[in-house]
Amino acid sequence: MMKEIRILKDHGKQYIPDLRKQPVSERFRGRPVISSGISAAEIERAATICPVDAIDGRNGAIDLGRCTFCNECALALPESYHFTNDYRIAATGREDLIIRPGQADPLRIDETAIRPEVRKLFRRSLKLRQVSAGGDNSCEMELAASGNVNFDLGRYGIEFVASPRHADGIVITGPVTENMSEALEICYRAVPSPKVIILVGTDAISGGLFTGSPALQRRFIEHHKADLYVPGNPAHPLTFINGIMDLLGL
Amino acid sequence: MNQPSYKELKNGAAPVMITEIPVLENYLFHETVKDLLADKSNHCVSYYCQVYSGRLKFICCIAGDDNGSIMIFSHEMRKDDPPLKSLTPDCPAMHIFEREIHENQGVKFEGHPWLKPVRYPTDRADRLSIMDNYPFYQIESEELHEVGVGPIHAGVIEPGHFRFICNGEKVLHLEIQLGYQHRGIEKLFIDKTEALQQCILAENIAGDTAIGHGLAHAQLIESLAGIEVCEALQIERCIALEMERIAIHIGDTAALSGDVAYQLGQVTCEALRTMVINTTQYWCGNRFGKGLVRPGGSNYPLTDKTADEILTVLGEVVRRYENVTGCIYTLPSVLGRFEDIGTVTGQQARSTGAVGMAARSCGILRDTRMTHPFQYYRSYRVDPVTLDSGDVLARGMLRVLEVKASADIIRGLIDAWRRSEKSVGKPLYDYRLRPDSFAISLTEGWRGEICHSAVTDSEGNITHYKIKDPSQHNWMALALAVRNQEISDFPVCNKSFNLSYCGHDL
Numbered sequence: 001m002m003k004e005i006r007i008l009k010d011h012g013k014q015y016i017p018d019l020r021k022q023p024v025s026e027r028f029r030g031r032p033v034i035s036s037g038i039s040a041a042e043i044e045r046a047a048t049i050c051p052v053d054a055i056d057g058r059n060g061a062i063d064l065g066r067c068t069f070c071n072e073c074a075l076a077l078p079e080s081y082h083f084t085n086d087y088r089i090a091a092t093g094r095e096d097l098i099i100r101p102g103q104a105d106p107l108r109i110d111e112t113a114i115r116p117e118v119r120k121l122f123r124r125s126l127k128l129r130q131v132s133a134g135g136d137n138s139c140e141m142e143l144a145a146s147g148n149v150n151f152d153l154g155r156y157g158i159e160f161v162a163s164p165r166h167a168d169g170i171v172i173t174g175p176v177t178e179n180m181s182e183a184l185e186i187c188y189r190a191v192p193s194p195k196v197i198i199l200v201g202t203d204a205i206s207g208g209l210f211t212g213s214p215a216l217q218r219r220f221i222e223h224h225k226a227d228l229y230v231p232g233n234p235a236h237p238l239t240f241i242n243g244i245m246d247l248l249g250l
Numbered sequence: 251m252n253q254p255s256y257k258e259l260k261n262g263a264a265p266v267m268i269t270e271i272p273v274l275e276n277y278l279f280h281e282t283v284k285d286l287l288a289d290k291s292n293h294c295v296s297y298y299c300q301v302y303s304g305r306l307k308f309i310c311c312i313a314g315d316d317n318g319s320i321m322i323f324s325h326e327m328r329k330d331d332p333p334l335k336s337l338t339p340d341c342p343a344m345h346i347f348e349r350e351i352h353e354n355q356g357v358k359f360e361g362h363p364w365l366k367p368v369r370y371p372t373d374r375a376d377r378l379s380i381m382d383n384y385p386f387y388q389i390e391s392e393e394l395h396e397v398g399v400g401p402i403h404a405g406v407i408e409p410g411h412f413r414f415i416c417n418g419e420k421v422l423h424l425e426i427q428l429g430y431q432h433r434g435i436e437k438l439f440i441d442k443t444e445a446l447q448q449c450i451l452a453e454n455i456a457g458d459t460a461i462g463h464g465l466a467h468a469q470l471i472e473s474l475a476g477i478e479v480c481e482a483l484q485i486e487r488c489i490a491l492e493m494e495r496i497a498i499h500i501g502d503t504a505a506l507s508g509d510v511a512y513q514l515g516q517v518t519c520e521a522l523r524t525m526v527i528n529t530t531q532y533w534c535g536n537r538f539g540k541g542l543v544r545p546g547g548s549n550y551p552l553t554d555k556t557a558d559e560i561l562t563v564l565g566e567v568v569r570r571y572e573n574v575t576g577c578i579y580t581l582p583s584v585l586g587r588f589e590d591i592g593t594v595t596g597q598q599a600r601s602t603g604a605v606g607m608a609a610r611s612c613g614i615l616r617d618t619r620m621t622h623p624f625q626y627y628r629s630y631r632v633d634p635v636t637l638d639s640g641d642v643l644a645r646g647m648l649r650v651l652e653v654k655a656s657a658d659i660i661r662g663l664i665d666a667w668r669r670s671e672k673s674v675g676k677p678l679y680d681y682r683l684r685p686d687s688f689a690i691s692l693t694e695g696w697r698g699e700i701c702h703s704a705v706t707d708s709e710g711n712i713t714h715y716k717i718k719d720p721s722q723h724n725w726m727a728l729a730l731a732v733r734n735q736e737i738s739d740f741p742v743c744n745k746s747f748n749l750s751y752c753g754h755d756l
Contacts, residue, residue, distance in 0.1 A: 011518050011521060014517070024531070028531055051444060051446045071541060135752070136457030139457070175433060209447060210434075210438065212441070213438055215433050215437075234538065
């Protein structure tokens, strides 16, 4: 017993007191900033470098829903592209994930896009069912980490549950494979209404690098409007948590 | 008959011309595999089939653990040729390769006892074979019942279906149906021709093994493109690989503790894992090391500051981890759940072709860092840890020992790195692969042996890309481990292997 107490004491308090303001390392790639004076030649070069067509060849904007955060555009064109370590990049609208040149303000979610029942019903308790549909297990591990002793998402009454019947919504990771598409539909139908859909990771939001693979079946994503988009490869626990806090108005 | 029956290659060495790979008669091919695998120090790392010049070409790669060579040979046939004789009855470890070939190309293997679907790829030979009609093994009896779990599981994990046949609480048989995660990734390596796209694909084969798979790919490309990398970069890659191992092993220790409701072990190890992956993030901006491994160079060369940070964090992590695992693995209530649970015998592990931790926890010394050294392991000898009992306890303890060993390796590697001449350049994305060639690359990820191989055409384009995650073999070991166990012990058995769904499903 004394041994255990000593260990706990040795580890000290591990939880992050303020999940809004937790510093992350300098190199973490979060919200990009694109120089307003970017030239057409630079845009073309960046769009060519981008492995996932996340950069718009017309105006140089980055679509965070496609971006794999590989950083290659910023490494090649450091004057024009730069990834800040701001992890608050989740959004309620798909269009809001597009960062345009000169846009330097932090991203704040569009509250008007939130259905009124979401905050009314789930603000004090949100139970989620996670469905990995071709996810590579990095987003899944980050979601699991959101509930761990450091991030402790449970402090807000938010947790992952073992059955869709107990859930208020689903969190989807992965590009949605054909082989998982039916299970995903069944799971969604099994969640009682009203319910939310949260897409986590570039693969879930756009298909990412898997776009075009015949092994995908993205019908579900195309037919349902997501309540929250959480970009990343994988999405950082802080991106996910802050996104949910914004969604619920916490 | 005078030509040798195989071509020998070293891990990560220059590729061979496709024409240099001996093409054996079917019978001779069969006998060669059997003869080679009769030697316990040999095991098959890859066996697959592709359409090559209108014929089916079967390429088999058998690794000799004693001499560090990979023996490559092939045979060919037409699609409508008579069925092949299955190797599985004599060499059970070949079962998964033959099943895969059967599923992809429709080739029949006569005498294969378990010729079932593997992952339901989109371009499978038999489109009528669908997820819903998987031919599960069944036992007719009024005494027995079946339990189906998945594809979606209770926790935040990947999908797969487990079908148990139980006698009361006791599991008689477990069959694991996978394929839900199939993204067509091998095909994407052919379709997505840009170097950067392929690097990112490799890192996403299994995101928990971004370094292991990323390195296997980079090594393969470097071999095919004739790129030499400097010693410092080789050391950095090994450091990253060991950090990945440490982070996952500590995370698994947390998960195992959580499964037996030992919260102290769970929360402390979760926090320790965070410290390790945050250090990886400090190094390269990503907690899983995505973006760190690239062919020919690095965007994030190690610096003295990063090396110091790694050493500081590791020192603290290892000290605390030793303390807490000292508690976990002496607590009777934990040991009661781990000891003699989910035992895989050495014989079972060998026959199913188990690799990595699954093999080393039952006394089989299988570790490509030692037997087929790559990168700086060619100069830095690793002595793998092995345990004998093959149960959950052995797999848990192996992690404890490997964390310590890896931390020691990292210290040694950083010393070597400080002495090395540092000329790490930018990654190379503009290269030309050697035409008409075959190359193979092995790495030892935290789960075990990872194998990537590729074939190029006369223009140097990749026409076939084959990935083998260690899980491909080890899923069968899990199925065997739970036989005659209480079904309630399945979660700890499963966690103790922690196999990859996406790495298997590709």
